[in-house]
Amino acid sequence: MDATTVLAEINGNIATVGYGLAAIGPAIGVGIVVGKTIEGVARQPELAGRLQVLMWIGIAFTEALAFIGIATYFIFTA
Amino acid sequence: MKSAEILRASLKWGGLLALAIAVVGGGLGYLVDGNRGLTSALIGTAMSIVFLGITAASILFANRWFGTDLFVPIFFGIVMGGWLIKFVLFLVLAVLLKDQPWINPTVLFLSIIAGVIGALTVDVIIVSKSRMPYVSDVTLPGDEKRPN
Numbered sequence: 584m585d586a587t588t589v590l591a592e593i594n595g596n597i598a599t600v601g602y603g604l605a606a607i608g609p610a611i612g613v614g615i616v617v618g619k620t621i622e623g624v625a626r627q628p629e630l631a632g633r634l635q636v637l638m639w640i641g642i643a644f645t646e647a648l649a650f651i652g653i654a655t656y657f658i659f660t661a
Numbered sequence: 662m663k664s665a666e667i668l669r670a671s672l673k674w675g676g677l678l679a680l681a682i683a684v685v686g687g688g689l690g691y692l693v694d695g696n697r698g699l700t701s702a703l704i705g706t707a708m709s710i711v712f713l714g715i716t717a718a719s720i721l722f723a724n725r726w727f728g729t730d731l732f733v734p735i736f737f738g739i740v741m742g743g744w745l746i747k748f749v750l751f752l753v754l755a756v757l758l759k760d761q762p763w764i765n766p767t768v769l770f771l772s773i774i775a776g777v778i779g780a781l782t783v784d785v786i787i788v789s790k791s792r793m794p795y796v797s798d799v800t801l802p803g804d805e806k807r808p809n
Contacts, residue, residue: 613744617737617740617741621733621737624733630795631664631727631732632663632664632665632793633795635724636664636791636793639668639717642716642740642744644781647713647777647781650709650773650777651773651774651777653752653755654755654769654773654774655770656755657769658770
């Protein structure tokens, strides 16, 4: 086997890389949602209840992407 | 309506929806792949609803520190910590369940998707129907007698 073939060889399941990619978006999304909620609560603590509910629905939608990303592990096989 | 009521309602209706999805998905799974399909559908529904419910449950739990000086760090520590633990658990479960002979991966995947989309739908309906005052979670004179 020549050196080029050895360098280019990749073993394992490519779905692992897929999970890594799928984690980036939700991570940034949840970071923004939570960061903005902290900002809002710090500015107006009496709004904490309302902001919590909005944060929760924002997290729910963003994390759904991550869940589906991980769950694809069950159907995508190398 | 307080934020806690909205979160509790979402947990309640999410649980009921999970039951419905478990019955329908379990039936379909049984038709597709016998007992393997049934087990996979039940596990998939349970996973999706438990993992989405943890966010609401952790917010409810973290609200016990409402009004204390350290509320903001405690709150976000609990909610984000719960989120992280949830994902680690989910990954471990995925790795453990993937190659089990009694699991049908396709049925499991589809029931997780059904559970996630169903839970999101319930959440949106509950939030859009809720009426929260502009300044929420305050106690007015006379409120002490009312149940929360």
